[in-house]
Structure formats: structure tokens, C-alpha cells
Amino acid sequence: MPRLLSLALPALLAALLAGCSGLPSRSTKAEKSVYQGESFAAEETFSRLFDANVEDTCEAARRALLSQGYVISKAESGVVRGAKHFQPAGEVHVEIAFNIVCVGDGPKQQIATAYVSAQQDRYALKKSNQAASLGVSALGSISVPLSSSDDSLVKVASETIPAGEFYDRFFTLMQRMLRENTASR
Numbered sequence: 001m002p003r004l005l006s007l008a009l010p011a012l013l014a015a016l017l018a019g020c021s022g023l024p025s026r027s028t029k030a031e032k033s034v035y036q037g038e039s040f041a042a043e044e045t046f047s048r049l050f051d052a053n054v055e056d057t058c059e060a061a062r063r064a065l066l067s068q069g070y071v072i073s074k075a076e077s078g079v080v081r082g083a084k085h086f087q088p089a090g091e092v093h094v095e096i097a098f099n100i101v102c103v104g105d106g107p108k109q110q111i112a113t114a115y116v117s118a119q120q121d122r123y124a125l126k127k128s129n130q131a132a133s134l135g136v137s138a139l140g141s142i143s144v145p146l147s148s149s150d151d152s153l154v155k156v157a158s159e160t161i162p163a164g165e166f167y168d169r170f171f172t173l174m175q176r177m178l179r180e181n182t183a184s185r
Contacts, residue, residue: 046163047115048171049105052178054078057112058102060178064170065098067177078102091125093153096161098170116170118161123153 050057061080062072070082080100087093101115128150161167 046117046167047113048174049111049113050175050178051111052182053110054102054104054112056178056181057114057174058100060174060181061100061102061114061116063177063181064173067173070098093123093125095121095123097121114171114174116167118166118170120157120159120161121155122157124156125151126154127151 050060052060058075058078058080062075062082065072065080065082068084070084072080072082074081078101080102081098083095083097085093085095096118098116098118102112103115105111105113
């Protein structure tokens with residue numbers, strides 16, 4: 001029997017190692033990393049050139065956000081930040097946050113480029129129930145069920161909204177706000 005065991009053990013180990021070689025390893029993953037999807041293509045732009053100075057361009061961005069119900073958290077010196085909250089379903093919450101940076105261009109900084117990116121965060125309602133019992137030893141064992149529920153929003157996804165029609169609509173509204181603001185002077 002020991003001789004049979006000594007012959008079977010190496011064969012068993014060889015079969016085990018051969019089976020493990022078929023498992024995927026972390027280093028041979030076929031998935032691309034997120035950064036590999038970044039194309040840095042000229043047509044996928046998050047910026048537009050405006051025929052106005054930095055101050056007027058950022059003011060147009062601020063007014064565009066305000067006109068759509070966004071709450072402005074920062075509006076100073078070439079930077080505007082604003083956010084808006086949505087609840088598309090009963091237990092889902094979405095927040096869109098805009099970040100706008102206005103940079104002067106040209107020899108006398110008479111024109112400005114607005115760099116805009118918007119981030120969408122998705123939250124889901126997480127429910128947790130906790131139960132406990134109370135025992136009073138002087139009266140014997142009395143168990144009273146005590147329960148509490150604690151609901152909280154948990155971030156389940158976050159992404160920068162890709163360049164496209166969303167930003168085109170925003171830049172069009174910014175241009176309109178810029179025209180209205182400069183026409184009133």
C-alpha cells in the first residue's frame with residue numbers, strides 16, 4: 001500500500017497543478033483599464049471659446065446654471081461650481097455637479113475659454129434593521145423586542161458625463177446668457 005501511495009501522490013500533484021494552470025491569473029486579464037479608454041480626441045471637447053472676458057464668461061455660466069435650478073456653491077475669480085439633485089425613482093437619488101473654469105485667451109485676454117465638466121453621482125437607499133431584546137433578571141427572563149431601522153443613502157456610481165449633446169446644450173445656454181448680459185449694459 002505505501003508503494004501505491006508513493007506512485008499515486010506525484011500523479012495526483014501533477015494533475016492538480018495542470019488543473020490550476022487553466023485558471024485565469026490577474027496579470028493576464030483581458031480587461032482594459034479605464035484610462036485606456038481615454039481618447040483625448042479633439043472632437044470630444046469639454047471647452048468652448050467665448051467672445052468675452054473671463055469675468056463675463058463665468059457670469060454667463062453661473063446664470064445658465066441658476067436658470068436651470070442648480071445651486072451655486074462657488075462663483076469667484078474664474079471658477080463656478082454648482083449642483084442639482086434628482087430623484088428618478090423612489091429609492092434612487094442622483095446628483096449632477098458642474099465645475100467650470102474660465103481662462104483668458106488672446107493678447108489682451110479679451111476672449112475666454114470655458115472648461116466645463118459635469119459629474120453624475122448615483123445613490124441608492126440602504127435599509128438596515130437592528131433588533132435587540134431586553135431581559136430583566138429580577139422578574140425573570142422578560143424579552144421585549146426592540147427594533148430600529150436606519151436608512152441611509154450609499155453612493156453606488158460616479159462618473160464624469162461624457163462630452164456631447166449635454167455640453168452643447170449648456171454652451172448654447174451660456175452663449176444666450178452672455179448676449180443678454182452684455183446687451184443690458
